[in-house]
Amino acid sequence: xxxxxxxxxxxxxxxxxxxxxxxxxxxxxxxxxxxxxxxxxxxxxxxxxxxxxxxxxxxxxxxxxxxxxxxxxxxxxxxxxxxxxxxx
Amino acid sequence: xxxxxxxxxxxxxxxxxxxxxxxxxxxxxxxxxxxxxxxxxxxxxxxxxxxxxxxxxxxxxxxxxxxxxxxxxxxxxxxxxxxxxxxxxxxxxxxxxxxxxxxxxxxxxxxxxxxxxxxxxxxxxxxxxxxxxxxxxxxxxxxxxxxxxxxxxxxxxxxxxxxxxxxxxxxxxxxxxxxxxxxxxxxxxxxxxxxxxxxxxxxxxxxxxxxxxxxxxxxxxxxxxxxxxxxxxxxxxxxxxxxxxxxxxxxxxxxxxxxxxxxx
Ligand SMILES: C[S@@+](CC[C@H](N)C(=O)[O-])C[C@H]1O[C@@H](n2cnc3c(N)ncnc32)[C@H](O)[C@@H]1O
Numbered sequence: 001x002x003x004x005x006x007x008x009x010x011x012x013x014x015x016x017x018x019x020x021x022x023x024x025x026x027x028x029x030x031x032x033x034x035x036x037x038x039x040x041x042x043x044x045x046x047x048x049x050x051x052x053x054x055x056x057x058x059x060x061x062x063x064x065x066x067x068x069x070x071x072x073x074x075x076x077x078x079x080x081x082x083x084x085x086x087x088x
Numbered sequence: 089x090x091x092x093x094x095x096x097x098x099x100x101x102x103x104x105x106x107x108x109x110x111x112x113x114x115x116x117x118x119x120x121x122x123x124x125x126x127x128x129x130x131x132x133x134x135x136x137x138x139x140x141x142x143x144x145x146x147x148x149x150x151x152x153x154x155x156x157x158x159x160x161x162x163x164x165x166x167x168x169x170x171x172x173x174x175x176x177x178x179x180x181x182x183x184x185x186x187x188x189x190x191x192x193x194x195x196x197x198x199x200x201x202x203x204x205x206x207x208x209x210x211x212x213x214x215x216x217x218x219x220x221x222x223x224x225x226x227x228x229x230x231x232x233x234x235x236x237x238x239x240x241x242x243x244x245x246x247x248x249x250x251x252x253x254x255x256x257x258x259x260x261x262x263x264x265x266x267x268x269x270x271x272x273x274x275x276x277x278x279x280x281x282x283x284x285x286x287x288x289x290x291x292x293x294x295x296x297x298x299x300x301x302x303x304x305x306x307x308x309x310x311x312x313x314x315x316x317x318x319x320x321x322x323x324x325x326x327x328x329x330x331x332x333x334x335x336x337x338x339x340x341x342x343x344x345x346x347x348x349x350x351x352x
Binding site: 002005006008009010011012013017018025042045047050051054055056057058059060061062063064065066067 | 105106107108127128129130131132134135136139148151157158161182183189190191192236238239242256257260266269300301302303304305323324
């Protein structure tokens with residue numbers, strides 16, 4: 001596991017690996033001893049297969065919402081006052 | 089005499105792409121913390137963060153389908169603050185920029201400060217930054233406005249169709265329950281109607297998704313506005329709407345500036 005994450009971290013930080021063609025990437029994967037099925041997923045650009053194997057399950061990326069989604073008709077003045085208070 | 093170590097909080101971003109965007113300062117905050125909390129959108133990115141510290145705790149467990157997201161954000165904040173109050177050096181790790189379209193980091197920092205603890209945010213590379221690079225947009229050329237998709241639908245905004253318009257969280261557009269993690273063609277059709285007040289339905293828009301893994305290509309799908317309800321959108325997609333009008337010159341200000349020019 002740490003092997004493949006290390007490889008991804010190294011690839012992410014390497015101008016050469018990020019822009020190299022399939023053959024160079026395949027060599028780098030072999031040199032790093034990345035398991036063949038995982039290496040094949042990377043070469044195929046199959047991120048879903050990689051996640052299924054190593055980090056299965058749903059990952060949530062939503063992090064912002066209305067304070068009160070149902071509430072409407074806030075007077076302009078009132079909401080700008082609340083905004084100012086939060087900033088203070 | 090020993091004093092209890094004062095707790096502190098740092099919220100940092102790891103950027104969008106695993107391995108590519110982490111700043112030295114963010115890494116240092118992670119490595120020097122007593123405890124690290126992580127809320128990122130990709131399980132492999134979470135694994136990467138786990139390798140940086142022995143005590144990394146995921147905030148993903150607070151999410152659940154149909155659970156109000158406000159409750160999730162509250163729990164994230166409470167969990168981080170409990171450790172701060174226990175005197176620990178806490179680092180909250182978020183994907184992208186921790187303060188861009190993200191509620192818990194801002195709230196946790198505000199509350200920690202209210203309670204007298206040191207708290208800071210360090211910027212990260214946001215999906216917005218990746219969008220400019222991948223779509224070749226410079227927000228300074230004609231201007232660029234950003235809205236959260238559901239908020240954009242629920243409120244009458246002043247839209248400038250001579251600038252770019254970027255809609256975030258379009259994959260949950262129109263969710264009034266605050267607990268759904270998807271949208272559907274009916275809600276997207278309504279979003280198209282709202283946008284059609286300002287743009288022709290034939291106007292070409294782009295769905296954008298930055299790579300979170302270094303071997304991925306970004307999603308860049310261009311389509312006419314009216315087609316939006318027919319495509320699949322996920323939690324990580326952003327909608328980019330190019331301007332449909334030229335900038336409108338202001339002759340009065342131009343004249344006044346010209347007059348100033350001749351005077352000075
Ligand atoms: C809660 S916000 C978090 C944004 C994050 N803090 C950042 O700096 O990009 C989630 C929204 O950000 C945008 N987003 C997240 N991941 C993205 C990606 N990989 N590519 C493009 N946009 C993304 C989408 O609009 C998504 O709905």
